[in-house]
Amino acid sequence: MSEHIDLAVATTRDLNGALHALPPDTNRTLWRVLNPRGQHALAVGIDAPVRVEIAGHAGYYCAGMNGGATVVVEGNAGNGVAENMMAGRVEVRGDASAAAGATAHGGLLVIHGNASARCGISMKGVDIVVGGSVGHMSAFMAQAGTLTVLGDAGDSLGDSIYEAQLFVRGSVASLGADCVEKEMRDTHRAALAARLQAAGFDGVDAGSFRRYGSARRLYHFHVDNAGNY
Amino acid sequence: MDQGPSTPPRPAPRPAPRMSATFDPGTLTEIRRAAATGIYDIRGYGAKRALPHFDDLLFLGASISRYPLEGYRERCGTDVVLGARFAKKPVELRIPVTVAGMSFGSLSAQAKEALGRGATIAGTSTTTGDGGMTPEERQSSATLVYQYLPSRYGMNPDDLRAADAIEIVVGQGAKPGGGGMLLGQKITERVAAMRTLPPGIDQRSASRHPDWTGPDDLEIKILELREVTDWQKPIYVKVGASRPYYDTALAAKAGADVVVLDGMQGGTAATQTVFIENVGLPILAAIRPAVQALQDLGLHRTVQLVVSGGVRNGADVAKALALGADAVSIGTAALAALGDNDPAFEAEYAALGTHAGAYDAWHEGRDPAGITTQDPALAARLDPVLGGRRLANYLAVLTLEAQTIARACGKSHVHNLEPEDLVALTVEAAAMARVPLAGTSWIPGQGGGQ
Numbered sequence: 001m002s003e004h005i006d007l008a009v010a011t012t013r014d015l016n017g018a019l020h021a022l023p024p025d026t027n028r029t030l031w032r033v034l035n036p037r038g039q040h041a042l043a044v045g046i047d048a049p050v051r052v053e054i055a056g057h058a059g060y061y062c063a064g065m066n067g068g069a070t071v072v073v074e075g076n077a078g079n080g081v082a083e084n085m086m087a088g089r090v091e092v093r094g095d096a097s098a099a100a101g102a103t104a105h106g107g108l109l110v111i112h113g114n115a116s117a118r119c120g121i122s123m124k125g126v127d128i129v130v131g132g133s134v135g136h137m138s139a140f141m142a143q144a145g146t147l148t149v150l151g152d153a154g155d156s157l158g159d160s161i162y163e164a165q166l167f168v169r170g171s172v173a174s175l176g177a178d179c180v181e182k183e184m185r186d187t188h189r190a191a192l193a194a195r196l197q198a199a200g201f202d203g204v205d206a207g208s209f210r211r212y213g214s215a216r217r218l219y220h221f222h223v224d225n226a227g228n229y
Numbered sequence: 230m231d232q233g234p235s236t237p238p239r240p241a242p243r244p245a246p247r248m249s250a251t252f253d254p255g256t257l258t259e260i261r262r263a264a265a266t267g268i269y270d271i272r273g274y275g276a277k278r279a280l281p282h283f284d285d286l287l288f289l290g291a292s293i294s295r296y297p298l299e300g301y302r303e304r305c306g307t308d309v310v311l312g313a314r315f316a317k318k319p320v321e322l323r324i325p326v327t328v329a330g331m332s333f334g335s336l337s338a339q340a341k342e343a344l345g346r347g348a349t350i351a352g353t354s355t356t357t358g359d360g361g362m363t364p365e366e367r368q369s370s371a372t373l374v375y376q377y378l379p380s381r382y383g384m385n386p387d388d389l390r391a392a393d394a395i396e397i398v399v400g401q402g403a404k405p406g407g408g409g410m411l412l413g414q415k416i417t418e419r420v421a422a423m424r425t426l427p428p429g430i431d432q433r434s435a436s437r438h439p440d441w442t443g444p445d446d447l448e449i450k451i452l453e454l455r456e457v458t459d460w461q462k463p464i465y466v467k468v469g470a471s472r473p474y475y476d477t478a479l480a481a482k483a484g485a486d487v488v489v490l491d492g493m494q495g496g497t498a499a500t501q502t503v504f505i506e507n508v509g510l511p512i513l514a515a516i517r518p519a520v521q522a523l524q525d526l527g528l529h530r531t532v533q534l535v536v537s538g539g540v541r542n543g544a545d546v547a548k549a550l551a552l553g554a555d556a557v558s559i560g561t562a563a564l565a566a567l568g569d570n571d572p573a574f575e576a577e578y579a580a581l582g583t584h585a586g587a588y589d590a591w592h593e594g595r596d597p598a599g600i601t602t603q604d605p606a607l608a609a610r611l612d613p614v615l616g617g618r619r620l621a622n623y624l625a626v627l628t629l630e631a632q633t634i635a636r637a638c639g640k641s642h643v644h645n646l647e648p649e650d651l652v653a654l655t656v657e658a659a660a661m662a663r664v665p666l667a668g669t670s671w672i673p674g675q676g677g678g679q
């Protein structure tokens with residue numbers, strides 16, 4: 001038995017207020033959100049281990065700061081989907097706009113379609129898996145976590161990257177400052193295969209990806225690197 | 230007529246050696262330093278150049294046409310409420326002076342604790358910084374403002390909810406348009422873990438938020454923060470003073486409860502000197518345009534304005550309030566109250582190539598006063614309890630001084646101070662503060678421009 005919140009009559013506040021009021025051991029674990037119509041800040045900051053299904057398109061910051069819920073957007077998601085997620089799982093069946101998974105510390109973000117620019121910007125530990133391609137400046141200043149792209153990556157992938165790891169199956173238009181291709185070892189393939197399976201991409205061969213990460217040349221200021229910043 | 234010997238009895242005076250006003254000794258030293266190192270100078274503190282400031286304003290005081298309040302018998306209120314526009318739980322402070330955002334990382338944990346203790350005794354708030362919230366500062370601060378910064382280091386919804394207010398930092402006075410910087414020697418294991426970065430690296434904070442740009446996005450970001458915190462917390466927007474009229478108007482339009490406006494005298498932990506001294510406005514030039522923006526929107530006193538950057542004494546507090554601010558914020562002065570730049574450490578400052586009062590290498594982590602450091606031995610020099618007491622004393626003096634002036638102007642609350650109570654000593658200050666030049670009725674610059 002699922003709970004239904006119809007945003008044609010209820011407000012974003014009603015939705016988030018109801019989800020925030022749930023205790024950790026709630027048995028009201030399945031929520032259907034009807035008529036989302038691209039509204040912003042849907043299902044944000046949820047700590048309860050519930051599943052929220054958004055029956056349509058979501059606006060900015062859907063599932064932002066997720067603390068443990070599973071949030072499924074059955075359409076497209078606007079800017080900053082799952083931004084600063086701490087834990088849980090966010091799934092976008094369609095495409096995601098810019099800054100998907102920005103600064104997220106944990107959890108799993110799965111985008112079945114494409115993600116726009118700056119996917120995984122400043123990410124801090126989240127795992128992001130994109131079924132399609134990602135736009136330019138993805139993983140900009142990415143600190144920790146993984147970004148896996150089954151399609152292609154746009155310009156300046158991983159610019160000024162710290163310790164995040166990037167895996168791309170298709171082409172990379174260009175690498176950003178201090179981002180280099182790295183050897184794909186068995187441990188990387190095994191971990192990637194597990195992430196692909198967790199994301200629901202079971203049949204995809206982890207061996208078909210290339211790995212990218214930080215050359216760590218910009219970790220300390222030096223005059224000879226000034227042109228790279 | 231005897232015209233004297235053709236050769237003077239002694240040599241004619243040579244032209245006196247003359248230093249260039251343009252290429253003065255400091256400038257020449259900087260050129261040599263740049264040539265030797267190939268990298269710009271980085272330092273802490275705010276702008277050190279002489280700027281039009283609150284010193285250029287005077288209060289008129291009561292006279293035959295205005296009568297004063299009795300200094301020790303008639304009440305002069307100092308309380309301030311921040312964030313009643315939309316937040317269910319506005320911040321209520323006893324005094325109109327808050328402690329500005331300074332990060333754990335740039336400051337020691339003891340210094341952060343001392344700031345929290347001092348602010349709490351004084352009945353005001355303190356603020357986190359670029360590096361997240363530490364348990365010590367949450368525990369020691371009765372009212373704690375959580376800074377939401379472009380880097381989002383240590384940012385998590387639990388801390389957002391544990392805070393008493395949220396301050397979205399767009400910029401700061403020392404570097405409007407610039408990101409933060411913390412050099413490797415201060416990135417200890419604890420600081421690194423809080424920021425999800427490798428220890429010991431030079432970390433560069435972003436100058437733009439990663440998931441929004443512009444006022445329309447900001448409105449949605451504020452909505453998200455309100456939803457995450459169930460509309461409980463006041464939301465401040467902090468900007469460095471550069472285009473104060475438009476920035477204030479846009480922040481208010483985006484839904485801010487409070488606008489925090491920081492002038493170029495406001496301190497920084499580490500920024501390029503050229504940035505600190507050449508970008509942004511002195512706070513004196515920024516307050517009236519910001520107030521004007523709120524007045525034009527019909528939101529003055531509904532959206533509160535907190536101003537900072539070079540506030541040192543109760544006269545500065547009173548002048549900022551008279552120009553229309555609801556509260557002021559202190560950073561550099563709070564550190565001085567804790568003991569920063571104290572002549573008691575003169576020998577150690579000298580060993581670092583500087584002297585007490587001039588020390589600004591806050592980014593290097595070797596602070597003899599134990600404040601801007603992560604070195605355990607240096608940090609242990611600052612007793613958080615004693616430091617907190619010193620800050621509380623200083624905040625009390627700021628408040629008493631502001632009340633003294635307000636009573637002399639006949640005001641039963643410091644918020645009743647107004648521009649009419651002020652005159653300016655210089656044409657520049659008169660134009661910036663939009664008050665008459667002393668002894669005249671002339672307010673230069675009225676008639677155009679924001």
